[in-house]
Amino acid sequence: MTRRPDFRSRAHPAWWAFLVHRLSGLALALFLPLHFWALGQALHGAAALDAFLRFADQPLFKFGEWGLVLLLALHAAGGVRLLLIEFGAWSGLRKNLIAVTAGFGVVAGLGFALALFS
Amino acid sequence: MSEELVVKVWRGREDGAFVAYRVPRRENQTVLDVVTWIQRHLDPSLAYRYACRVGMCGSCAMTVNGVARWTCRTHVSRVAKGEALEIAPLANLPIVRDLATDMRDFFDRWARARGQFTGAATRHDDFARVDPASPARVAADAGIECIGCGVCHASCDVVAWRPAFVGPAALNRAWTLVNDERDTAGRERLRAVAGDAGCHACHTQGACTERCPKGIAPTAGIAGLKRLVARAAVRGEL
Numbered sequence: 001m002t003r004r005p006d007f008r009s010r011a012h013p014a015w016w017a018f019l020v021h022r023l024s025g026l027a028l029a030l031f032l033p034l035h036f037w038a039l040g041q042a043l044h045g046a047a048a049l050d051a052f053l054r055f056a057d058q059p060l061f062k063f064g065e066w067g068l069v070l071l072l073a074l075h076a077a078g079g080v081r082l083l084l085i086e087f088g089a090w091s092g093l094r095k096n097l098i099a100v101t102a103g104f105g106v107v108a109g110l111g112f113a114l115a116l117f118s
Numbered sequence: 119m120s121e122e123l124v125v126k127v128w129r130g131r132e133d134g135a136f137v138a139y140r141v142p143r144r145e146n147q148t149v150l151d152v153v154t155w156i157q158r159h160l161d162p163s164l165a166y167r168y169a170c171r172v173g174m175c176g177s178c179a180m181t182v183n184g185v186a187r188w189t190c191r192t193h194v195s196r197v198a199k200g201e202a203l204e205i206a207p208l209a210n211l212p213i214v215r216d217l218a219t220d221m222r223d224f225f226d227r228w229a230r231a232r233g234q235f236t237g238a239a240t241r242h243d244d245f246a247r248v249d250p251a252s253p254a255r256v257a258a259d260a261g262i263e264c265i266g267c268g269v270c271h272a273s274c275d276v277v278a279w280r281p282a283f284v285g286p287a288a289l290n291r292a293w294t295l296v297n298d299e300r301d302t303a304g305r306e307r308l309r310a311v312a313g314d315a316g317c318h319a320c321h322t323q324g325a326c327t328e329r330c331p332k333g334i335a336p337t338a339g340i341a342g343l344k345r346l347v348a349r350a351a352v353r354g355e356l
Binding site: 001004005006008010012013014017018082086 | 132181183184185186206207208209210211212213272273274275278321322324325327328329337338341344345
């Protein structure tokens with residue numbers, strides 16, 4: 001058994017970008033079945049879906065929704081960064097793209113929060 | 119600047135432990151100076167490796183405060199936390215003893231990534247003339263300054279997670295060769311670096327590029343290899 005790189009070795013922006021992309025991806029994948037179940041309520045008629053939507057119109061759900069928007073924004077922007085790295089002509093670590101990813105996540109999160117409260 | 123450094127040095131093999139030494143603090147002191155001082159004044163049995171002391175040979179890389187670095191060009195003032203320094207052998211490599219790692223596995227991976235040059239010319243042929251401004255030459259130039267120190271390999275989590283992965287240094291080597299217009303083993307090399315043990319295992323964590331002391335970006339070369347492999351696969355050349 002060799003020694004392994006530890007958290008000190010991972011303390012740099014590209015690794016954080018990897019971690020955020022992986023965790024947001026896993027969280028979104030876990031949410032997806034719930035999303036389809038909610039949409040599936042429409043199969044039981046308009047009343048069933050409306051009842052669920054009214055139930056979901058609570059602060060806790062709104063907060064969860066905000067979290068989803070944030071995760072989606074981070075994952076989408078991070079995915080674009082990866083595509084640019086894989087297919088673009090570039091050199092270096094593209095830390096500017098990591099900053100853009102984080103910035104896009106913050107803007108989308110704040111924008112959605114603003115829409116919730118206005 | 120304090121008068122003394124407290125230096126924890128890894129002793130033994132994989133089941134070893136850190137041993138603390140007190141070393142006088144000097145100006146312009148490198149981490150390699152510290153290790154050499156311990157070996158010369160405190161414990162002559164300390165095993166470590168170095169040769170050139172000027173960042174050319176790639177033999178003195180160690181893990182300094184958790185981060186893989188070339189120790190001859192790493193000043194203590196840049197990495198010491200107060201007066202504390204922790205020096206360990208490189209991660210992801212078998213330990214021979216103390217701070218010396220066995221580099222055989224590291225270079226075997228270069229061979230597995232088809233890291234050998236294969237040319238068509240003989241010694242009787244004239245020199246090949248390669249346009250310095252051609253895109254392939256520029257791409258190769260960006261990677262050929264590798265000194266084989268193993269810092270990228272030791273920093274890469276994918277190397278730790280997937281034992282078959284050839285690693286960033288081997289893939290960087292392959293990338294410079296596929297961009298060498300004199301080389302004739304391109305297809306064979308793309309076959310060697312395609313798949314789970316090669317470029318497609320990379321998670322773009324960027325540790326290799328972040329830590330390379332020579333400023334090389336293996337992440338860029340790995341992305342380039344993925345593109346070449348994809349193109350060859352689409353054309354049925356793989």
